[in-house]
Structures are given as structure tokens and as C-alpha cells.
Amino acid sequence: MSxxxxxLYTKEAxxxxxxxxxxxxxxxxxxxxxxxxxxxxxxxGADMIKxxxxxxxxxxxxxxxITVPGGSASTNFYxxxxxxxxxxxxxxDLNNLKVIQGDQASLSIWAQGKTDILRxxxxxxxxxxCATALSGTLSWPVQxxxxxxxxxxxxxxxxxxxxxxxxxxxxxxxLKDVFSTLRQMHTKLREKGYGGKVxxxxxxxxxxxxxxxxxxxxxxxxxVVRIEDQGLTVxxxxxxxxxxxxxxxxxxxxxxxxxxxxVKMIALDAGHQxxxxxxxxLDGNLQPMPFFVKPIKTDNPSGYQLVxxxxxxxxxxxxxxxxxxxxx
Numbered sequence: 001m002s003x004x005x006x007x008l009y010t011k012e013a014x015x016x017x018x019x020x021x022x023x024x025x026x027x028x029x030x031x032x033x034x035x036x037x038x039x040x041x042x043x044x045g046a047d048m049i050k051x052x053x054x055x056x057x058x059x060x061x062x063x064x065x066i067t068v069p070g071g072s073a074s075t076n077f078y079x080x081x082x083x084x085x086x087x088x089x090x091x092x093d094l095n096n097l098k099v100i101q102g103d104q105a106s107l108s109i110w111a112q113g114k115t116d117i118l119r120x121x122x123x124x125x126x127x128x129x130c131a132t133a134l135s136g137t138l139s140w141p142v143q144x145x146x147x148x149x150x151x152x153x154x155x156x157x158x159x160x161x162x163x164x165x166x167x168x169x170x171x172x173x174x175l176k177d178v179f180s181t182l183r184q185m186h187t188k189l190r191e192k193g194y195g196g197k198v199x200x201x202x203x204x205x206x207x208x209x210x211x212x213x214x215x216x217x218x219x220x221x222x223x224v225v226r227i228e229d230q231g232l233t234v235x236x237x238x239x240x241x242x243x244x245x246x247x248x249x250x251x252x253x254x255x256x257x258x259x260x261x262x263v264k265m266i267a268l269d270a271g272h273q274x275x276x277x278x279x280x281x282l283d284g285n286l287q288p289m290p291f292f293v294k295p296i297k298t299d300n301p302s303g304y305q306l307v308x309x310x311x312x313x314x315x316x317x318x319x320x321x322x323x324x325x326x327x328x
Contacts, residue, residue: 003097005295008111017112028130033274038288043077080313085121090303118308126312128246131257133314141250149250157318160188168209168326179235185265185322192319194267201242203260205327261327270320277311
């Protein structure tokens, strides 16, 4: 009697597997793209990307309504591409599983392990998409049927930038230069109507330069600079070291989330979001979902393909992101 793989991958079973697995650390998704609406369409309207909420004039009593600034009557749509990894379950694997047939707990542990591989792959890919989107351009390789690659690219606009008066690793640089640069970056965000709460991320070289200034300034008041578990606080700004990297599947290289020489300030009130669009799968009822997986029977070789799918689409507000290159 063969193992019924489909019973191990029902909607309820998958939810149970995911709730028992440990939380994955993905700083860009978790910090910046925590708003993840589900859109019951495979497309994202251009107006959703361009529209931002800002203060507007009052309307006189009895007069017409006022169009939201940034709103658009555009009928243009963006077409998110899916993340669709698979892993093979061979006939030999199924034969081996006969040893634990009837032991539902052991079968569930085996199925959960396979699910974990797929969800980690989807999550890592989504994190890479989010990281590239923070540059103002979502760019990611698309694998072709022949094995080559093309590039999927969506341009959201140009993020803001600040040129420091003095680089942080220059001779004579002080913490005042760091604070001045951060204030300029924050002002840029505020001029666009954002910046009530910000994340400040520093690449490896940038953070090391700031740390060196803090360490060498023994007389600095703790009210000005503090070394904390999460990073360095300078003049009220918590600067977090962001040395995490994501994997580029085309170049097979690791890419820094934040460039080594850069400080990036991101306004959390700027409306960054990452909708999940409807997946192109009939068994998934063509509905949006963060993670879907199903077994598909194959004949050469005999077995199953365990196929996962998700269609995330990170949308940054470029007016709420500011970069500064702070080291040579």
C-alpha cells in the first residue's frame, strides 16, 4: 500500500506545519514591508503604486470633492511574476516511507521538513526582492525554460539622497558630522511629508566608521552617543548595522542589503507595502496567499514534484527613502 502524499499536504496540514516551524529573520520584510495586503487579482494597478496619503485642502460646503494627491486614472498595470520552487519526491523516497506507514506523527515530521525547505526558499527570494526594491527599482532574474536568464524590472522612481559635508572616515571627522548628515536625511523625508518614525541602516564600512568616531570620543556625553545592543544611538538616531546579504541566483553572488559605504534612512510612515497577488494555480483557487504548496504526480522518474508558489510584490515609496554615501 502506497503513501497518500496528498493527505500530507492539505491546506490544514500546511498551516499546521508552518505554525510549528521557527520564525525566519528577514529584516527588510519585517521592518519595512510589514503591510502585506492580499489582492485577489494577478495584477497591481499603477495607481496603487503612485498614490500616497498626504494632507489636503478642505472643501467648501456644497462644493465638489477633491481628488487625492497622487491618485491616478491610469489603467496601467504591473504584472508580478511568481516565485515557484519545487523539490522532488521520488518513488524510492515513497518506498522508504513505508517503514513509518501508519505512524502519522513521523509522516507529518517528514512532510514538515520538505515544507520548510520550500518556505525558506520563498522567504529568501522575497527578502531579496524587497532589498532591491529599496533602491527604487525592483530587479530580479527570471529563469527561462532553456536555462538562461532575463531580468524582471519595475522602476518606482528615484529615491532621495544626501551628500555629506565630510565623509565619516575622513581626517578630522567627528560625531557632529554624523549627526548633521542624519539631520539632512531626515529633513529630506520630512519635506516629502514623512519621517515621523524612521529606520536608519548602515552598511559595513559606514557603521565601522561611525563606531570608530564614537569609540575615540571618550569625552562624549551619553546623551549624544550610546552603544546599544541594536546599534549606535547618535543624537537620538538609532543606527543599526545592516551587514546581512541576499543571494542572487543568476550571478550566484551574495549581495549586501545596504551598500558597505552607505547609510540608508527609511520613513516607516511612507506607506511601503508588499501585496500578495493571486497565484496562477487552480488548486489554489486562483487566490492570493503568502505560501501555497501542492504535490504533482510525475512519471519520469516516477514520483511527485512538491511545488510551492507565492506572488509577492514589494512596493516602496521612493519619497520615503534617503541614501547617503558616507565613506570613501
